[in-house]
Amino acid sequence: MNSLFGPIDPAKDAGYTDAPPRMGFFTDTSVCIGCKACEVACKEWNAVPDDGFDLLGMSYDNTGGLSANSWRHVAFIEQAAPSPAAMDVLREAEATVSTQFLGMPSSTLPGTEGREGRDLRWLMMSNVCKHCTHAGCLDVCPTGSLFRTEYGTVVVQEDICNGCGYCVAACPYGVIDRREDDGRAWKCTLCYDRIGEGMTPACAQACPTQSIQYGELDELRERAAQRVEVLHQRGVTEAKLYGHDPDDGVGGDGAFFLLLDEPEVYGLPPDPVVTTRDLPSMWKHAGVAALGMAAAAVVAFLGRRP
Amino acid sequence: MTDRVRAGRRGGGKGDRVMVPPAEFRSYYGRPIVKKPVWTHDIAAYFFTGGLAAGSALVAAGADLTGRAALRTTARLTGLGAILASTYFLVVDLGRPSRFLNMLRVAKPTSPMSMGTWIFSGFSAAAGLAAVAEAAPLLPRRGAVGLAARALPVAGRAGGLAAAALAPAMATYTAVLISDTATPSWHAAYPRMPFVFAGSALASGGAAGMIGAPTAQAGPARTLAVAGAALELAATHGVEHRMGLLSEPYRTGRAGTLLRAARVLTAAGAVGALLGSRSRTVSALAGGALLAGSLATRLGVFEAGKASAEDPKYTVVPQRERLGTL
Numbered sequence: 001m002n003s004l005f006g007p008i009d010p011a012k013d014a015g016y017t018d019a020p021p022r023m024g025f026f027t028d029t030s031v032c033i034g035c036k037a038c039e040v041a042c043k044e045w046n047a048v049p050d051d052g053f054d055l056l057g058m059s060y061d062n063t064g065g066l067s068a069n070s071w072r073h074v075a076f077i078e079q080a081a082p083s084p085a086a087m088d089v090l091r092e093a094e095a096t097v098s099t100q101f102l103g104m105p106s107s108t109l110p111g112t113e114g115r116e117g118r119d120l121r122w123l124m125m126s127n128v129c130k131h132c133t134h135a136g137c138l139d140v141c142p143t144g145s146l147f148r149t150e151y152g153t154v155v156v157q158e159d160i161c162n163g164c165g166y167c168v169a170a171c172p173y174g175v176i177d178r179r180e181d182d183g184r185a186w187k188c189t190l191c192y193d194r195i196g197e198g199m200t201p202a203c204a205q206a207c208p209t210q211s212i213q214y215g216e217l218d219e220l221r222e223r224a225a226q227r228v229e230v231l232h233q234r235g236v237t238e239a240k241l242y243g244h245d246p247d248d249g250v251g252g253d254g255a256f257f258l259l260l261d262e263p264e265v266y267g268l269p270p271d272p273v274v275t276t277r278d279l280p281s282m283w284k285h286a287g288v289a290a291l292g293m294a295a296a297a298v299v300a301f302l303g304r305r306p
Numbered sequence: 307m308t309d310r311v312r313a314g315r316r317g318g319g320k321g322d323r324v325m326v327p328p329a330e331f332r333s334y335y336g337r338p339i340v341k342k343p344v345w346t347h348d349i350a351a352y353f354f355t356g357g358l359a360a361g362s363a364l365v366a367a368g369a370d371l372t373g374r375a376a377l378r379t380t381a382r383l384t385g386l387g388a389i390l391a392s393t394y395f396l397v398v399d400l401g402r403p404s405r406f407l408n409m410l411r412v413a414k415p416t417s418p419m420s421m422g423t424w425i426f427s428g429f430s431a432a433a434g435l436a437a438v439a440e441a442a443p444l445l446p447r448r449g450a451v452g453l454a455a456r457a458l459p460v461a462g463r464a465g466g467l468a469a470a471a472l473a474p475a476m477a478t479y480t481a482v483l484i485s486d487t488a489t490p491s492w493h494a495a496y497p498r499m500p501f502v503f504a505g506s507a508l509a510s511g512g513a514a515g516m517i518g519a520p521t522a523q524a525g526p527a528r529t530l531a532v533a534g535a536a537l538e539l540a541a542t543h544g545v546e547h548r549m550g551l552l553s554e555p556y557r558t559g560r561a562g563t564l565l566r567a568a569r570v571l572t573a574a575g576a577v578g579a580l581l582g583s584r585s586r587t588v589s590a591l592a593g594g595a596l597l598a599g600s601l602a603t604r605l606g607v608f609e610a611g612k613a614s615a616e617d618p619k620y621t622v623v624p625q626r627e628r629l630g631t632l
């Protein structure tokens with residue numbers, strides 16, 4: 001049985017000997033321009049069906065959230081709390097791509113140069129499966145359909161999944177979901193088929209600003225820590241990492257983030273804990289209740305012989 | 307939007323509620339963070355029929371060992387019916403029902419559903435054998451069939467005892483199953499839910515015995531029904547009031563209505579069971595109330611979990627409290 005809590009190497013814990021380094025994503029939201037190239041590339045490469053056309057009235061977000069048919073989701077948050085330093089960073093990122101071409105709005109009024117006229121700030125973040133060190137989805141799956149790859153990622157084998165839906169309720173991030181029409185569970189595979197060939201996952205490949213970075217997790221963690229340093233020096237004091245800490249409630253995420261506001265503002269749980277951490281205690285309580293049942297039955301029948 | 311929203315007690319109500327200090331929290335357009343369970347009411351119905359089958363197995367084994375033939379027969383047949391219904395509810399709730407058997411190709415200790423499938427399978431086989439043994443008197447006494455007919459009661463007792471041994475696990479694993487999720491109000495209830503489900507199972511199993519057996523034999527079933535009802539009421543009260551903000555979904559909305567109905571039905575059924583020990587009619591009515599109460603409890607628990615997943619407040623506020631940064 002795999003361990004249920006604490007910092008571990010998930011591939012080794014799952015029984016791989018000689019596993020390659022753990023791979024993951026570092027998503028730096030400070031340079032996300034909200035182009036949704038990641039959403040599109042993911043759908044294209046993985047042949048994910050469309051999820052209907054909805055106008056949600058939530059800024060530029062008409063995807064809504066991660067689902068069986070959306071494995072990347074770009075969140076848009078408009079805030080009346082300008083952060084000039086963060087806007088400078090975003091501006092520079094925008095300048096590296098032709099936003100005109102992508103049909104994207106600019107984060108400031110056309111023609112404005114300086115820091116004036118910024119009474120709004122835009123947060124954008126591309127969300128994805130966290131490929132948790134302790135993955136609730138994987139722990140509870142009763143068929144073995146969800147499994148740990150040699151890269152430390154978490155993947156569904158759709159030919160085994162029977163659609164029990166347990167993983168959906170077990171994910172602390174609300175990532176994995178059951179597809180209506182085919183009844184099976186789906187989520188990001190961290191492009192298992194691509195990384196096995198030494199390629200970069202489709203979303204990271206498509207990202208024009210390197211907001212989505214793919215690589216060895218150890219290396220990404222170092223890079224992310226440096227990035228936070230740089231941003232703090234530039235005055236973006238609100239920059240912080242999310243999901244990078246192997247001592248957190250899920251043993252650290254394989255896909256972690258640099259955020260500019262609290263996690264819940266982006267739709268992320270502030271302190272996720274893998275539900276199976278408490279599984280031994282759950283069984284103990286159930287055991288006491290079960291013993292009580294048996295004792296009640298014995299007493300009820302022995303107490304009164306006919 | 308992402309503005310701060312006040313989260314606190316909703317709705318007016320009785321004075322015995324635990325005060326939850328109003329808290330502010332932020333979210334992404336008020337959208338849920340965790341996914342609500344994709345399960346339907348079928349799963350709540352399964353918790354009820356599974357509990358009924360487990361309670362009945364205990365009653366049947368006790369009746370068998372103490373020579374209460376009518377109580378044994380009714381409890382075994384109730385168990386069989388409940389197992390058949392359970393199988394149906396379990397399978398239809400899968401996205402791919404034809405792949406049900408995929409769960410019997412692995413045994414995974416970290417998955418309560420995997421463990422539960424094995425408990426259910428073993429329990430069903432044993433309880434099913436016990437129920438089939440009830441057909442022995444209907445078979446001819448002579449020839450090969452007669453031989454089988456004479457062996458059946460022995461097999462039935464063995465099956466019945468095995469089923470009774472597995473019954474407590476059968477009744478309580480479902481509480482572990484729903485607690486082992488990120489659904490806020492289910493997970494928080496994990497120390498209490500097994501007692502809710504154990505009580506509910508005893509109440510329903512005892513109730514079925516009270517309905518099906520003459521009062522002269524139904525005494526122990528009545529005792530179990532009353533004890534189960536008391537446990538169900540006490541443990542449910544804890545779930546409804548002792549978990550701070552995460553108790554709120556059990557008191558409000560559809561879950562609140564169902565659990566209030568469950569309380570009335572279960573309490574009335576228990577009183578009826580105590581007072582009506584000499585009247586078959588009163589016993590049957592009380593039994594009916596207890597069964598309905600048990601079902602309403604399961605449905606209420608199910609609805610409360612769903613409601614807690616749908617509102618980001620129940621994910622964000624307790625986690626913020628844990629971090630000490632609310």
Ligand code: SF4
Binds near residue numbers: 136172176
């Ligand atoms: S984020 Fe959810 S779906 Fe992804 S590995 Fe973790 S528990 Fe599983």
Ligand code: SF4
Binds near residue numbers: 137140162184
């Ligand atoms: S829905 Fe599929 S992947 Fe999810 S827990 Fe059930 S069998 Fe496993």
